[in-house]
Amino acid sequence: MNAPFEGIGASVRRKEDLRFISGRGNYTDDINRPNQTYAVFRRSDRPHAKIISIDTSAAKAAPGVVAVYTAEDLAAIGGLPCGWQIHSKDGSPMAEPKHPVLAEGKVRHVGDPIAVVIAETKQQARDAAELINIDLQDLPSTATVTDALKPGAAQIHDNAPGNVCYDWHIGDKDAVDAAFAKAAKVVKLDLENNRLVPNAMEPRVALGDYDRHTGDYTLFTTSQNPHVIRLLMGAFVLQLPEHKLRVVAPDVGGGFGSKIYHYAEEATVTWAAGRLGRPVKWTADRTESFMSDAHGRDHVSTAEMALDAQGNFLALRVNTLANMGAYLSTFAPAVPTYLYATLLAGTYKTPVIYAEVKAVFTNTVPVDAYRGAGRPEATFLLERLVDTICHDTGADPIAIRLQNFIPKDAFPYQTPVALQYDSGDYFTTMEVALKNADYAGFPARKAAAAAKGKLRGIGISTYLEACGIAPSAVVGSLGARAGLYEVANIRVHPTGSVSVFTGTHSHGQGHETTLAQLVTSQLGVPFSQVEIVHGDTNRIPFGMGTYGSRSLAVGGTAMVKAMDKIIAKGKKIAAHLLEASVDDIEFADGTFKVAGTDRAKTLGEIALTAYVPHNYPITEIEPGLDETAFYDPANFTFPGGCHVCEVEIDPETGVTSIVNFTAVDDVGRVVNPMIVEGQVQGGVAQGIGQALLEHAVYDSNGQLLSGSFMDYTMPRADNLSNISVATENTMCTHNPLGVKGCGEVGAIGSPPAVINAVVNALKQYGVRHMNMPASPEKIWGIINAGRKAAE
Amino acid sequence: MYDFGYTKPSSLADAVAALAGDDEAKALAGGQTLIPVLKQRLNKPSKVVDLSKLGLSGITVTGDSVTIGAMTNHATVAASADVKRAIPALAALAGGIGDIQVRNRGTIGGSLANNDPSACYPSAVLALGATITTNKRSIAADDYFQGMFTTALEAGEVITSVSFPIPAKAAYIKFKNPASRYAMVGVFVATGPKGVRVAVTGAGQGGVFRHTAAEAALSKSWSPAAIDGVSISPDNMNSDIHASAPYRAHLVGVITKRAVTAAG
CATH class of the missing domain: 3.30.365.10 (Aldehyde oxidase/xanthine dehydrogenase, molybdopterin binding domain)
Incomplete structure (x- = not known):
């Protein structure tokens, strides 16, 4: 009987689903550490206010309270870093106001954390949080980009005059103006892209732990990218070196982007665990999620298309105001620029495009990437504009698209907006x-x-x-403060089973299945003999995590590169065992074979030889069958x-x-x-x-x-x-x-x-x-x- | 939630005693409003008096009425062959409240005592001219509802049952709030021993109310077309991010007409 096909192209059932649907998943809130305490944040109920005073004495005296902290206590740690720097038209860097872990001097949105109470039980922490006496003096506030840009609008950050974060542009303005000047028809559309709340099924959770004997910190957190959190929190907020900080993102119940970012609660519980010498757990309730998880979208735009008399697109001009919220979330500046304006060619051969994007601070929850991140906004703008052209000119929506599509034979196709x-x-x-x-x-x-x-x-x-946003050199030149490669470690065990340690992270996508199928196809190892390991900085060499549909294109390719190394090494071992030249060894379906003969060794035999190297080319290659690849896409x-x-x-x-x-x-x-x-x-x-x-x-x-x-x-x-x-x-x-x-x-x-x-x-x-x-x-x-x- | 006392009396007299003389005590029926409110720390009762052991559940159908014990849950009403036969609109209303979890916990007595302006049951009680029986007295529907979250119930008064006269025709149609799925506009129409009555929930600022203009039109001619010339002022309608007062007023007309169509 043939084994069922479980490689690339097979609709293999998701191996992770049994534990998810039977309640056996291991989510962050399922993890408890001995002697654990519970954190509850006291948040602002005002959109914009000056903090006159905070009196924590009653809260500190409340039953079960271990500690109460405010920004004063966190003076030695940094603010939450932003991972992408945009430069304005005039070359100046974006306004990058401090994003304090706990509010300093002012609160800037409803939900802004002011203080944290840590107690023996969550109930006690909640009770005590209500006893903190906070005197706030209301300031004028603003929620929309259009209001925030009005003269005299509430000033949210001292170092962001007029509430402007950046005023950026892309494309050839002169060429676009020239094309509009000679257009037979111009169609203009004002439109908004509505603000959304991601609402992953699992709310955010963070559990900080500290071992006072070793000085090691561990953060268990609901993250799409544990290594990124380790880097951001370790290097920029808490000043902890990588070897002293482990970040674990176990089963995660949905992210949609909202769990990419480094949040205040993660830094607080990790820092407090060290300070108290006890584990500190915070679990968001749904109300908190609404007012603290980064929101998505929220653009106000004007789009104009210049057309010739035949309906050909001549030029596109776009002006967009993007709401950043009260602070810059981790990747927020990149969303309305390099993930949005660079997509404005869409499927069309529009020869010239010019887009201006102004990012604006408001008294709202920070806005960052949410499923699609910039691309839904660009697509909504373009596809509404095309249908509006049809409305205004009587053109047929199918015909006008066919007329303006990038031709099939035009690939690779260089757009006028960088891509x-x-x-x-x-x-x-x-x-x-x-x-x-x-x-x-x-x-x-x-x-x-x-x-x-x-x-x-x-x-x-x-x-x-x-x-699969990449390559690192390009994104670096565009302002990314990170590389965007991916990492895979493929470990072929002595008996031939395989563990894959991937830097991507699954929070519902089914990586444990899909990535295993890659191994089945590439190495010929049965699906059941492949394990996918992710989500733990102590087990995975490194990784940038999962967002932007990058896991297979970047993470999967890193796996292929690592498997190529496994195969190359296996060929050397096989050549030795089969007494043939390496050049004559072929690898297919899990078997190394001397070309044109029936002399062969299975991957399992090669693996066993690699770990028990009695008959082995030990002077040429090392024992073991364990390879790592870092892949940076082109x-x-x-x-x-x-x-x-x-x-x-x-x-x-x-x-x-x-x-x-x-x-x-x-x-x-x-x-x-x-x-x-x-x-x-x-x-x-x-x-x-x-x-x-x-x-x-x-x-x-x-x-x-x-x-x-x-x-x-x-x-x-x-x-x-x-x-x-x-x-x-x-x-x-x-x-x-x-x-x-x-x-x-x-x-x-x-x-x-x-x-x-x-x-x-x-x-x-x-x-x-x-x-x-x-x-x-x-x-x-x-x-x-x-x-x-x-x- | 905050800490609170809890008692589960086994007689109505004990329950009333537990509630009487303690303004901070709260009666617990199915808990589908009270428990979320407690969880959000929006209420801090001294004690919660659980009414589940008072024997107040059950359905009795006679030739001309359906009587439902106050602690009967929505799922039971929805599934009752007797209710489906006698007042199918009432069974359908119960089957459309919340979700299956809510229907298995929530009770008719709890719904009526709370009188949420978007709840379904008040419209049935008002449109069918039901009688609410408490430990003290009987209250006619027209006297019972006194504005949102406000009723004729006095301190220490507990609903024991609700008795519905069986109508000739009746139907309930709900236009749901898209987010909460509560009634944004719910209309119960009935014609029978109590005459033609139309009750609207979800729409009015004062909670459930009788749509007297629609009643007058339907009394002349029980037909969907009779509603065509009837309008209702937006002045007393609710307004929120989902529906303005004029839109709600418009929907009252549409849903009333659909309810008459459904009633046949």
Whole structure:
């Protein structure tokens, strides 16, 4: 009987799911250390206020309290670092105000931590936190970018005049101006990208531990990148060298970007554990998550396209205001610049593009990368603009896209905004998506819906995104204060089983399955004999973690490079054992063979020989079969595709139902089709959430109105339709697997498809654009206004 | 939550005694509002008096009424063959409250004692002209609801059961708040021994209310079309990030019409 195929291309069931769905996962909050204490943060309930005084005496005297700390106690440690520096148009570095671990002098957003209480029980810590007497003097505050830029607006940081973090640009302004000057038609669109709260299922947790005998610190934390946290917190905040600080990110229940960043609570519990000589645990409750996890999106933009008389795109001009929140989160400055404006070519051959981006401080929770990070904002802008061109000029949405797509034979394609796409075929993904969505049959379905009194609309979006951000030299020149390579250590054990130590981190993606499939394909080791280890700085050589759909393209390639070293070494051992020349040894399906003969040794035999080197070329090579590779990619990868959404609107209530959703994506080589389908479905669900439901609403003073699930609308199963997922792949040309990435495509491609469909459904009411979320009230308002006008 | 005392009396008299004379004591029915409020430290009761051992659960159906014990949970009402036969709209309403966990804990008595302005049950009680029985007296629905989170219940008064006259026709339609899934506008319509009655929950600033203009129109002609000319002022409607007062007022009309259609 043949073993089932479990290599690249097989829909192997996720091996991690048994422990997740049976309650056997090991999440940070499941970890408890002897003599543990509990931390509770006292946070600001004001958006902007001067701290007049803090009296902790009653809290310190409360039962069970071990310590109460404020910024004064943390004077010796640093602020939370920002990992990316942007320079403004004039060459000046961005304003980078200190992000204190606990508020110093002022509070700048609702949720800003002011003090921490550490007690024997969480209940005691909570009780005592209420006893801290804080005298705050309210200051004027501002929640939106437009308000924050007004003359006389509340000044949030002394060293960020006018609340501007940076005023950046990209592209050729003169060439764009010239193209606009001779354009036959200019279409302009003002639009907003709504602020979102990530809401991972598992809230953030941090547990600091300290061994007073060795001086070693351990932080258990809900992180997507434990080595990055070790570096940021160790080097910049607590001044701890790497060998004295271990960071463990065990099972993590979702991140979507929000668990990339180094947060105040991690530094506080680690520092306090050392100070107290006892473990300190903090677990966020959901209310805290809403006001302390980095939010996503929140752009206000103007987009203009210059067209010739035939509908060719001549030039694109974009102006964007990006909300940074009250402080710079770890990678926040990169999101509206190098992850957004560089994507503004999209799938189109627009010859010249100029984008200006102003990043603005407000009295809101910091904003950083959230699933897609900049690329959903760019795609929403472009794909809404293209449909608005159709609205204004009468062009057909399919034809105008076909006319302006980057031709199939134009790859590698250099865009006017820095990126060079290595591969892609936007014609095929759109053709297949239209077929899978039965686009041609839409008029009949619209008529049938109309007969029932419903408004039916169809919308498409095409997108291009960039994953696996790299190479390090380039990102360094653009302001990254980190490298963006990945690391893999492949350990072939004496009996031939394999442990992989990867610097990527799985928080739901299924790496333990997908990455094992790579080993099965490359080394011929059975799937069941492969273990994937991640999330512990003491076990993994190094790593940059998981975000930006980089794990397979960067981390997977690092594994391939390490496996290449295993194979190269194995060939030397095999050559010795088989008394052949190394050049004559071939490796396939787990067997080293002398070419053209039946003389062979299995990988297991080679491994055993490597660890029991009795008959071994010991003068030429070392014993053991354990190799590490660091891989720094030559370029980003560029997934793309087409999403088609069909909606039905109830004109009486304004409620939109998704009736069909079709995604056809180009994600490069697919390792596990089932996991790709799940990733795309999850991303589309989040994209539909952004388009129809989700909105972090602040009032004009900076109070978060949607601060709980009672008011923040998460997408639920009954908000979605079946989601048809297919791939039409072109291979990445610069990594050996040809992989691109699939983690974010759903969240990037879907929001404009949904809004284009909603706008299409409301065509008879003359709607040109609608910002997200397309709530029932917004839609009813349009229909009602149209009805009144008709009366 | 804060620390609090807890008692689970086994007689109504003991429960009333535990609640009487202690303004800080709170009665616990299914806990679907009280427990989250306690967890968020928004309430600090001296003691919680658990009503679950008072024998107040159960459903009795006679020829002309359905009587539901105050501690009967929503899932039980929803699944009751007797309720489904006598007042299917009431069983359907119970089956649409919250989620399955809420329905297995939440009770009719708890819902009515709390009188959340977005709760479902108050609309059924008001539209069907039900009678609320307490340890002290019987209260007509029209006298019971006195504004959001406010009722005719006095200190130390405990609901024991609710009795619904069986209508000729009735239906409840809920337009859910997209986030919380509570009623943003919920309308219960009924025609029967108590006449034509229309009760609206979720929409009004004062909690559940009777839509008298719709009642008048439907009394003349029990048909969806009768609602067409009926409007309601947005002046007393709730307004929040999900729905403005004018939108809620509009939805009251749409949902009332749909409820009449559903009632047949």
